Amino acid sequence: MARKTGDVILDVQNITLGFGGVKALTDISFNVREHEVRAIIGPNGAGKSSMLNCINGVYQPQQGSITFRGKTFKHMNSRQVAEMGVARTFQNLALFKGMSVLDNIMSGRNLKMKCGLLAQALRWGPAEREELQHREFVEHIIDFLEIQAHRKTPVGRLPYGLQKRVDLGRALAMEPQVLLLDEPMAGMNVEEKQDMSRFILDVNDEFGATIVLIEHDMGVVMDISDRVVVLDYGKKIGDGTPDEVRANPEVIRAYLGTEH
Amino acid sequence: MFYRENGQFKSSYSADLALFPVAQDRWAMLALAAIAFIALPMFASDYAFRAIFIPFLILSLAAIGLNILVGYCGQISLGTGAFMAVGAYAAYNLQVRIDGMPLIIALIGGGLCATVFGVLFGIPSLRIRGLYLAVATLAAQFFVDWFTNRVKWVTNDSSSGSVSVRTLQMLGFEFTTPMQKYLLCLTLVVVFGLLAKNLVRGAIGREWMAMRDMDVAAAVIGIRPVYAKLSAFAVSSFIVGVAGALWGFVHLGAWEPSAFSIDKSLQLLFMIIIGGLGSIAGSFFGAAFVVLLPLFLNYVPHWLGLSISTGTASHLEHMIFGALIVFFLIVEPHGLARLWSTGRQKLRLWPFPH
Amino acid sequence: MSASKPFLDVNGIEVIYNHVILVLKGVSLVVPEGGIVALLGGNGAGKTTTLRAVSNLLAGERGAVTKGTIELRGERIEALSPAELVRRGLVQVMEGRHCFAHLTIEENLMTGAYTRSDGKAAVAATLEKVYAYFPRLKTRRTSQAAYTSGGEQQMCAIGRALMANPSMVLLDEPSMGLAPQIVDEVFGIVKDLNDKERVTFLLAEQNTNMALRYADYGYILESGRIVMDGKASDLANNEDVKEFYLGVGGAERKSFRDVKSYKRRKRWLA
């Protein structure tokens, strides 16, 4: 199927990352084009999450660089990455447990809120207006994710699946250009995965957001991604369209096992 | 059946963003304000003002300040006493060194000095976390204890190191009666309480809570840890500093460094945990608990007509106090504020369970 | 229902969190000895809560069973401590892994054998068995659990429960975060233990497909109530189940790309 994808927006070059003795990533390179859905797959412990952490500035790779929209970085901090429009969801749910759903998603907009401390304390005109305007945006996300009923619930009390949605909501609130998703559908049943796929594709279509997706459900990966990178024990063993990857013998050996 | 939100649909987000979205709550707050500002001054005794309401209000204010740091931003501090002391001594110095300094400026000045100090001692929090940070904040506590004892200048060369404030006057008005002092405290508490509430429900509040709950994720969504943590230290120590100045100026009148010892720090931490971490209302509950309960326990033997020795009575009082702390933590680890809201939730369901 | 006597019998339990939130509204289910029973249901249906109620782990979440009874081998167990339950052979693998962050993988596994009194050799044998099931764990045995990947932690959690040599295991979403190969493997292990050692399983799963393939019997939970139950094979052929849980409603399996949800889409554009 032909989908409109643009130039390379994110280019990962020769990333190497180790922790003491463990080599989590060895000389990994791949790129992501604007507007595509790019999947990363691989067995457990292959280094997928670590890869996102590198892009994200959570880990500092020992070697290699990352080019984002033509600018090359060796070291970035998370703040810079966020400012450039990269958002992220987490594998092990990194929600703000003590905050309500609404506040969690609102916090995704913080980068865009400009009022100073004093103005906020006084809820002066502009501060109030700003809050309202962002609230409206967030309400759209809440509607979109169908979590209206839980708006004021502390996220810690939500069932696992809804927490994942909130995590996505928070990332969406950043109006990202690149959205990194780390196993967004783990712990969901088929119906819910369908919903989630829908959300992701919608974001991709309507927003033009570029998506980098880690997922273990091959059905999902094959159906919704444009290109797939395969990692195994820190090494890249495959890269290409879903069909190419599916046919790659090494990928079959290392990850897919038999037919999928 | 009477505590219902039914029929109160919010037609705009701004209505939902209001301080007290439920109408009943709004009325309750108004009633509370009326009692605090009108009824109490008319009926309460001097003793009640001086021994109950004034300390209650000041400690509530300090607890709000501490709650911002501990409850909202998750940085446990055992050095609150020090921040109060800085506020108090700074305000004192402003007052004695500048003639005719209006009280309010002195208080705010005290708060600002505490802010500077707080930010300074907040810097380690960028690296040290959790209980390590908690214990490390004791450095501030002991340093200030020492500093106020040792540096004569701080106490205006008082030979003993204890200081006592002049009259409380502002723009020609002098606060003399307990009722006037109470109203002063009340006004400040209300003002700072509202400001604090606005902060914690706004963007900065979310940054603080995000830092508290999951700092890596917070960084990933673009929150700068330096700014979030230090601003929490700044705001918190400002409020705590003002509270400290009030404690010295209004409640004690004259004090020695031990008035702001580690006991005070622990007491405040007590308050916010019993009251509810991350809750402005909880700060008030906690302060009430800590101020009122000992007084209450103190009276119980009198009421029962028991004559036990003061020593025994106060040991028993301590034990009961300790036991109640444990008890409340068991009943609701999130504090009285949560207990209160659970209660309200039940009321909302009443008379149908669930 | 199969003829063998009930091993675990949950009878009409209600669970309330925090004194106010009613989550389970009378759940009853029966697990026969040596059976594999699947507990299915969407997010928030109450699967985890049911398992917590059985293994008596609700207290830590400020929840409580307010009605109904739970029996293990005909004995009431609501009042027993979790440790006592483990000693009686009932172990739970908690949702979200819950590995001991500061302990190494091997130490994590070894704590699982805490209740065992059958000697070091037997424990060592089990450890080897677990390593054989999950070779990945063996290579990571000296890493602190917190620094292993999500899937490795999941394996660790499952392995740790197996270390107790249980006679019944409550598995809460065992397949979550695991690579497809490993998922197969986990279910293989379940089957294996069930066949060879007659270990009974109650498993809460979202991967309905897999669950129904391996289970004997299934219950479907929706907002705190059992809405359907039956033999696994029957459930797998039920039209509703197919539509909602297996994603194969009607004819062929739909592509995830083609599932449309216009309602949502409309709102998103608004």
Add this chain to the structure above:
Amino acid sequence: MGFFLETLFGGLMAGMLYALVALGFVLIFKASGVFNFAQGAMVLFAALAMARFAEWIPQWLGFNSALLANLLAFIAAALCMVVVAWLVERLALRRLVNQEGITLLMATLGIANILDSAGQLLFGSATYKIDIGMPKDPMIVLENVFQGGLLLSKEDLYAAVLAAALVTMLTLFFQKTATGRALRAVADDHQAAQSIGIPLARIWVIVWSIGGFVALVAGVIWGSKLGVQYSISLVALKAFPVVILGGLTSVPGAILGGLIIGVGEKLSEIYLGPYLGGGIENWFAYVLALAVLLVRPQGLFGDKIIDRV
């Protein structure tokens, strides 16, 4: 030079005594994730029990041997601490499973309140003495090397030796037994520990009993130095910087931390204090700890603080 050495030794000895109190914190934290603010109160309680039983038991049983009295009193006091541990588990910890660290910390503050007062109600609030025959007079060594010789306190020396023995014992206990692992597991995650069958109740009673025992030893040593009165519960404040410097989870860390703090404190007071007006050792200890933490946020030997997404 002689004076410097004296200061150094003095610091080491004092540090050993701090370490003894710090040990109590570390044990309980390591094994249950609770920062036990009641440690000071436990020291007081244990010391009071010891002092009073040593007074009472000879009266009750009508004998007159100091050694026997001390021995029986020690056993009785140790039993008291077990009872305390049992009550703490029963009435508080058991109901606070899976709560946050700070909630537990507050609970121990409540427990401290109770223990402080209960101890004084049961045993009295005057000053009592513990006399286990520690030598009090100084000894002077190396008189021919240094002018005036080096002055060492025998009492401190004995105490330090006792502390070292205790630490070795505990380190072994923790490292060589399977219980040690279970304890650390509990500290990491109460609920998961429960789920795999670690009996929290029993573990906690054991740990708090050991904590109580350590408190008793600390209480006896400090009590024989200072006399037993409420204030000895305040020695806990001296142990705080020690614990964080050594690392909250490390038994040897408590010892090394104690020594560093002890020496640092004395040297700073003596060589730096005069320029700053004196009395600096208290906060200096914390500044020292703070400085170490800035380099190693988990203390010298503490488990690395895990932060991962």
Add this chain to the structure above:
Amino acid sequence: QAAEQFIPLLVYRTGQFAPLGIPWADGKQDYLKLINARDGGVNGVKLAFEECETAYDAAKGVECYERLKGKGTGASGFDTQSTGITFAVTDKAFVDKVSVETAGYGLSQSVDGTVFEWNFPLMGTYWTATDVMLQDIAKKEKGSLKGKKIALVYHDSPYGKEPIPLLQKRAAAEGFEVQLYPVTPPGVEQKSTWLQIRQARPDYVLFWSAGVMTPAGIREAQASGYPREKIYGIWWAGSDHDVKDIGDGAKGYNAITLQNSAAKDKVLDDIKKFVHDKGQGTGPANGVGSIAYNRGIMISMLQVEAIRAAQEKYGKGKSLTSEQVRWGFENLDLTADKLKALGFGEMMRPVKTSCANHMGNDWAKIIQWDGGKWNITSDWYQSDKTHINALVKEFAEKYAKDKNVKARTC
């Protein structure tokens, strides 16, 4: 109903200083009980009293003060038992018109009755105590302190710092050297202090300590070999419980007593007879007569005599207001005969207060611990007022200026 006079009793029976606070509080209360039991009150006015626990905490003390100041016909006077609480209530006393009596502690400058209308540091202050200690030392040193080194080891708090100004003034005048060693409260660990002392070798150590700091200090002196005979403790560090358990280790340790609180006197027999034998004793019977206890009864006696004196002026057998009792404090005249009649002949020497002098006469003795008990080793001393009076004036004026207090003329 018979007339009653209310006396508030601020005490600390818990906390750090409880070992001192308990016998002190027992003494205060026992004496009031004695007056009621033996004399039926003061001229028939029964003494009512109520204890309030402060735990030595200023904020709690303030609460107690607020609670009790208006009780009955008004509180007769507050013996706050704490320097900190005294600071906090002194300002309030001006407004409330209640007297604050601080026998042997409090603000040293409050001797000046023209400024401190409501404060009564009866019998002595920290300045007089310092002066007396120096006198005793000078006596041992054959009259001159010139060239000597005198160290002050003090509780690092306002209480511990009170002696410093006087010490420095006298050092300048008499040519001795002062070394200051602050000990951070609670003072459980003083090794570095005493190591420094061992090195600096001062000729004498004045020991301004409190609570656990006392035994800890003496032990450390012992461990570092500093002779205990050269240490002079202030009266709060010279009670039985401070040294009892150290026994021989404290042998030779000197302390000053307020008047002579170490003495056995007739009033103690009366207390035994009228109070303890009737089962009305506040504390244990064997506590009667300890130094801290005696200080307690002395303080209560002064309180009672102030009431008696005031009744002379405002009407015998009447309940008096706080303000009226103040007059009594200001016009105490306890002659030797009167004291003897009261049963305090051995314990005390005459005290006479006036409008200008709120301390009255400051008598003190030096006692020394012999390993088993305290022995009196000196004759009566009274402080030399040359330096003290100047200091009192200077500090009182400063206070008056700070607080906008108009000094009275006497």
